[in-house]
Amino acid sequence: MHFHFDFSANQVLWTLTFAGLLVLLVVLLGRNRAQRFPWFTAAMVMMALCMVASRLLFGRMSPLVSSQIFLVLSDIATIIALLVVVEIARRAFKGAKRNAWIAATLITLALASVVLVEWGPWPSPKTMFAASTLAAMRFMQLFSQKGDLLADLLIVELGVLVVLFGRRFSAGWRSHPQQIAIGLSTVSISQLTVRVVWQHIAMHTTIHSQVEYDRVMSLQGKIYHANNAIYLAALVWWIIWLWFDEPGAKTSADSEQQIASTSEQPTDGNTIVEN
DSSP: OOOOOOOOHHHHHHHHHHHHHHHHHHHHHHTTOTTTOHHHHHHHHHHHHHHHHHHHHTTTSOHHHHHHHHHHHHHHHHHHHHHHHHHHHHHHTTTOOHHHHHHHHHHHHHHHHHHHHHSSOOOOHHHHTOSSHHHHHHHHHHHHHHHHHHHHHHHHHHHHHHHHHGGGTTOOTTOHHHHHHHHHHHHHHHHHHHHHHHHHHHHHOOOOSHHHHHHHHHHHHHHHHHHHHHHHHHHHHHHHHHHSOOTTHHHHHHHHHHHHHHHTSOOOOOOOOOO
């Protein structure tokens, strides 16, 4: 017996990724992780919102309106991604000295900024700041692309710092900040790799026929599917680690409950009778 599934790889990955996001949000809210990582939770909400918007609105609205909607969502997601970097850094290196904070921040920003400036072409200021709707949309697209690139570079640097030095502060192994940073770094490395590979293919490939064009598009689809699979693996990683409490968290909660029960324990009923 042969089974035939009318689902493409893109549909399967989309469904699994969206389901993973919903499960992760349930874990974040149900296990009270959202209070500690509000921007990470907001990033997952934005990811789910963008996926739903792309599925419901793509091809059902005019290209101009749909492009404006997706660009606004992309810019918001970019801002949240940068805030996630700050949030994880603050949680991971809580208690670090101010001088160390300033030095590490300047070094990571300097390295990421150099790569950002050198990576890819930049449009001319006249094109970027022209007074037209198309120019505004190009600026929004540029902000989203470069902002995502900056966030990926920063999170990779942060992931390395957390793994190397997190144990000295509040991000030892099995801690939630370190596990989130590892997942984010893995996703960012995958996205940066996709950028490098695709730019190399675009620069060194000359298309002479429809067959070659179809082959390049097929290769692009496989690369993007691999990237989506890595993101799905990161979702599973976050679901597992965020479901469990950090080492010592349960013991601390039990001690607080024990103290509370001791304080609420009724006093001895014996009374002193004076003669």
